[in-house]
Amino acid sequence: KAGVTQTPRYLIKTRGQQVTLSCSPISGHRSVSWYQQTPGQGLQFLFEYFSETQRNKGNFPGRFSGRQFSNSRSEMNVSTLELGDSALYLCASSLVGEGAFFGQGTRLTVV
Amino acid sequence: KQEVTQIPAALSVPEGENLVLNCSFTDSAIYNLQWFRQDPGKGLTSLLLIQSSQREQTSGRLNASLDKSSGRSTLYIAASQPGDSATYLCAASLYYGSSNTGKLIFGQGTTLQVKP
Numbered sequence: 392k393a394g395v396t397q398t399p400r401y402l403i404k405t406r407g408q409q410v411t412l413s414c415s416p417i418s419g420h421r422s423v424s425w426y427q428q429t430p431g432q433g434l435q436f437l438f439e440y441f442s443e444t445q446r447n448k449g450n451f452p453g454r455f456s457g458r459q460f461s462n463s464r465s466e467m468n469v470s471t472l473e474l475g476d477s478a479l480y481l482c483a484s485s486l487v488g489e490g491a492f493f494g495q496g497t498r499l500t501v502v
Numbered sequence: 503k504q505e506v507t508q509i510p511a512a513l514s515v516p517e518g519e520n521l522v523l524n525c526s527f528t529d530s531a532i533y534n535l536q537w538f539r540q541d542p543g544k545g546l547t548s549l550l551l552i553q554s555s556q557r558e559q560t561s562g563r564l565n566a567s568l569d570k571s572s573g574r575s576t577l578y579i580a581a582s583q584p585g586d587s588a589t590y591l592c593a594a595s596l597y598y599g600s601s602n603t604g605k606l607i608f609g610q611g612t613t614l615q616v617k618p
Binding site: 395397422423424426433434436439441446447449479481483484485488489490491492493494495496498 | 534536538543544545546547548551553591593595604605606607608609610611
């Protein structure tokens with residue numbers, strides 16, 4: 392079956408702009424989580440959506456937001472981009488008892 | 503607050519060696535423990551998942567163990583190969599009610615280099 396798909400794979404944005412990242416989970420998976428990975432901080436949890444509801448939220452500013460649609464696809468939005476938002480953004484879908492499966496990530500560069 | 507630590511941060515071994523990567527966590531109330539592999543600039547590939555009720559899982563040359571009472575998990579790689587060179591991450595999944603959540607707490611990873 393198809394894995395987790397993230398689009399786009401690469402993005403270059405200017406400070407102050409906003410960006411939307413997309414994640415399509417594995418078919419049948421209702422939980423989608425987002426993570427930010429940077430060399431200094433490692434992998435940090437952003438938020439989790441389950442059946443269109445945010446179930447968990449990490450310690451990130453309100454500029455980071457997300458949503459999940461009825462087909463379980465999820466989007467993540469970052470507004471007013473800062474240089475420090477440059478990172479690899481990873482999406483994972485999970486199912487009880489099967490663990491988490493990650494997409495290839497979106498590499499965001501803010502200039 | 504759950505914290506996950508991995509030791510060592512980096513490891514370089516000659517091809518053919520058996521090796522052990524360590525992962526420790528502070529809160530034993532985990533739902534499961536998962537090991538991942540990450541190649542540079544790529545996403546995470548799931549290697550092994552150990553449910554909280556299990557002690558170990560095996561897949562090919564990989565064996566992962568879980569000891570909740572001591573807050574430790576180990577990943578054993580037998581007969582290492584250059585293709586095993588990557589960063590290995592462990593992550594603890596937390597409870598949400600009686601089930602797990604998608605929230606994973608990651609260690610900082612162990613970067614492994616296997617020399618031919």
